[in-house]
Amino acid sequence: MIREAIILAGGLGTRLSHILKDTPKAIAPINGRPFLDYQLDYLEAFNINHVIISVGHLREKIMDHYKSQYKTIHIDYAIEEEPLGTGGGLLLAMQKVEGHSVYVLNGDTFYMIDYQKFLDIHRSKESKCSIILREMDDVSRYGAIERDENKLITGFWEKSAKQGKGFINGGVYLINKAFFLNQNLPEKFSLEKDFFEKIYTRQQIYGVLCRQYFIDIGVPEDFAKAQDDFKEFEYF
Numbered sequence: 001m002i003r004e005a006i007i008l009a010g011g012l013g014t015r016l017s018h019i020l021k022d023t024p025k026a027i028a029p030i031n032g033r034p035f036l037d038y039q040l041d042y043l044e045a046f047n048i049n050h051v052i053i054s055v056g057h058l059r060e061k062i063m064d065h066y067k068s069q070y071k072t073i074h075i076d077y078a079i080e081e082e083p084l085g086t087g088g089g090l091l092l093a094m095q096k097v098e099g100h101s102v103y104v105l106n107g108d109t110f111y112m113i114d115y116q117k118f119l120d121i122h123r124s125k126e127s128k129c130s131i132i133l134r135e136m137d138d139v140s141r142y143g144a145i146e147r148d149e150n151k152l153i154t155g156f157w158e159k160s161a162k163q164g165k166g167f168i169n170g171g172v173y174l175i176n177k178a179f180f181l182n183q184n185l186p187e188k189f190s191l192e193k194d195f196f197e198k199i200y201t202r203q204q205i206y207g208v209l210c211r212q213y214f215i216d217i218g219v220p221e222d223f224a225k226a227q228d229d230f231k232e233f234e235y236f
Helices: 014-020 035-045 059-066 085-094 115-124 177-181 191-199 220-232
Strands: 004-009 050-055 073-079 101-106 109-111 129-136 144-147 153-157 166-176 206-209 214-216
Touching: 004 035, 004 085, 035 050, 035 073, 035 109, 050 059, 050 085, 059 073, 073 085, 085 101, 085 177, 085 191, 101 109, 101 115, 109 166, 115 129, 115 166, 115 206, 129 144, 144 166, 144 206, 166 177, 214 220
Parallel strands: 004 050, 004 101, 050 073, 129 206
Antiparallel strands: 101 166, 109 214, 129 166, 144 153
16 A cells, blocks of 8 residues: 655646735635645545655745644655756655655646555556546647557647547656656656656556546636535545
C-alpha cells in the first residue's frame, strides 16, 4: 500500500487573481473551507497519511494554515524559492518521499479516482510511471494522449493536433521515486512537456482511464461550479 502523496501547489494562479487577491489557489475558499481540505479528506479516505505540498507563491498562507498536520495526515513542504515549473516542484518534493513510490496531484484540481485501483493496475503492469487519463469529447483544446490495448502510452499530441473524442492527461500520477530521480532532470522544467512527452519513447509509461468526477478550480467558471458540486460529495 502506498501511503504518500505529493500535491503541486506552487503556481501563480493568474486566472483567479482578481477573485482570490492574495490567497493561493490551493486554499481558495469552497463553501467556507480551503480547497486543499477537500483533497486531503479524500486522500485520508484511502489511508494516505503523509503528504508533501510543493509550495512557492504565497506559500506562507498555506504553511501557516496547515503547519505539519491535518487530521491523521502528516504534512511536509517542498519550498520553491523561485518558480521551478511543475517538474521542478515535483523534483524538490520527491526528496522528501520516504517510500519507493508516490501519488502526485495538482493543487488546483480534484479528481475522484480510486487510488487503490490505480495502484493495482500500476503494479499489474510493473510500471515505474502511470498517468490517469480523462476521456473528452473534443481533445483539440487540451492535447491528446494515445495508448494501446495494454494501456501503454504510445503518443502525445499538442493542442489542436488532434480533433474529436480521445484521452487527455488527468493530472494524477503514480511515480517510482528512484526512477524519477535517476532521469538526470534539470532544476526547472515542465513535468508535462519536458518529462512525460519525451520519456515515453524510451520508457514504458501507462495510461489508466478514470471516468469519475473531475474539476479544475483554476478557471473562474469552475471555481464557481465547485461551490455547488462539493456540497454533494460523501467524503465531505
